[in-house]
Amino acid sequence: MKIVLKDLTKIFPSRNKKAGEEVVAVSNFNITIPDGKLIGLLGPSGCGKSTTLYMISGLQKPTSGRIFFGENDVTELSTEKRGIGLVFQNYALYPHMTVKQNIMFPLDNLTGKDKMTKIQKLKRAYETAKLVQIEDLMDRKPSELSGGQQQRVAIARALVKMPRVLLLDEPLSNLDARLRLQTREEIRRIQKATGITTLFVTHDQDEAMSISDMIVVMKQGVVQQVGKPQDVYDNPANLFVAKFLGIPPINVFEGEVRGEKLYIGNDCVMDVKGVSDCAVTVGIRPEGFIPSENGGLACNISNIEVMGRDVSIVSTHAASLNPVIRSIVNSDLNISEEKTSIRYQLKPNKVFLFDKAIQERIPFEVK
């Protein structure tokens, strides 16, 4: 089921009526989500991503704008009639029901021609349980399950009625690091197996990038960029997106363009064809540094961190906007520990220029 959001806006009225300050949680959200894809809604907390999810679910009413499932306008439709599955951040499993009863509860509510017999319901519940691999836990209560198991029960409950759309609100935030890795692959596998259009909300860029077909980066209720994870990483639309994606984070410098050449501090670091003279903010990905004797960017090394396959060089530069610069280089390069300074050549496709005032990307020609 294709989902289309059109100028979706949500404004929360101020609690204090005298102050009259409204909070714009989501502002003019426009997107077309293709059928059968896994979409990650990504952004820092308070950016409106959960609000967007709850508006799609119908639990919250948009202030303005429309929501379409396929060709149908569902904006005015109540949650019950939208045919969605929703996995809550803390799962919201009914504590007094067994796993089986929890999974079967949505089936009990089917009416009319969808109404199922007890045996059909059980069969469907067990099929779904098998999909998320919890068929051995069917007679337990939620309190007797681990976080990961509860999460799977929640997914099974959302999937059992074969929803047109599956929504997940921070599905992995309650799991430990190892389980998180495992479960996100699980979510990907289940989504592929069912082919249900799935939207999930997360503040963890790693999570979103690794399993999504498409990510939506949001900030303060405004969509910053939409695209395939790799495209967004390689071509951030603005400084916020560049900073938000990538671990370790991107290194940011004060810079200047003079005569189609980029200067960081006094160092002339590279050619930037097609950019007129101006002050810029420069973002350089950690993997964009190549140690080289005749490189343009000179930095003082403060520390070298060994990570096995790679080495992370922690250095400083007067024009850097971060306290330290992190560059990741291959450990084969054998950087001597005695070295106190280092010169870098830059990979042009890992360097991004941003307008200093509005922080939008300034494109330049890459040879």
Place this chain on the structure above:
Amino acid sequence: MVNSKQGWKAWLYLAPAIVLLLIFTVWPIINTVRMAFLDNYSGLRAAGGEKFAYIGFGNFAKVIEYRGFISCLKNTVLLCVWTVPISTILALLIAVALNSIKVLKKALQTIFFLPYVTNSIAIGMVFAAMFNIVGSFYGTENELIVTAGIINNVIEFFGGEHVNWINSGSSYEANMFVMIVYIVWNALPFKILVLLGGLQSINKQYYDAAKVDSAPRRRIFMRITVPLLSPMLAYVIITGFIGGFKEYTSIVGIFGEKMGPPDDAGRLNTMVGFIYDALSANNQGRASAAALILFGIILVVTMINMHVSKKRVHY
């Protein structure tokens, strides 16, 4: 943990409470049991130097055979069986309704709580006036009975026949009806308070989840609200039964000390009333035996309640 060398200090600190409990709770209970087995024990005659023989369960047999005991037991059980379920269900519905509204919530909460802070005898008199038939002040010689209680006025306003609720010549059913209405009304505030508190502590997300699962409202109520509220429900039902078996003041409130309509005193007497009657007749032996019987009944009913709630209550 208290160090054993310091143990005496702990006992010292507990002493005032223990002494008071021993004198005013433990000893009276032991004494009650003792008196229940003494032949027609009377405190007054005991003070005069009379000795009483142990007669085993003789007092208990006498209590059961005593005039009016069966009717007291029947009244008590009937009132319990009617009022506890009615008041619990009503309280549940009112609490759910109160919990789901926003406007006037605080005001309505206060109104529903008011009976709890008013005196039940005083309210009983008001109820008695509402259900009354006051004839002689309004009637002529040929037409003595004219209704004056507001309930009968309302009934007549809608074209019904007035009912003799509590006056001379009223029926037992009418009396019981008034008692049930009054006791239910009186029991509501506490139950609403407890259930509303329980409702407010239920995580709202369960209701969101139920909405997503397309559950109709009635099923949400039966399969989510009631089970999640079951610890509170068990509490109000158990305390309701215990309170119900000790019903007494409500009847005094409406019918006065006669415990019945003027022409049939004692018709609505209860177990506690029976005990008081025995005490005022200076027969502590009979009163003690009746008190122990009542205790036994409450114990059994509470155990049944607990047993049922173990299966039905989800903590």
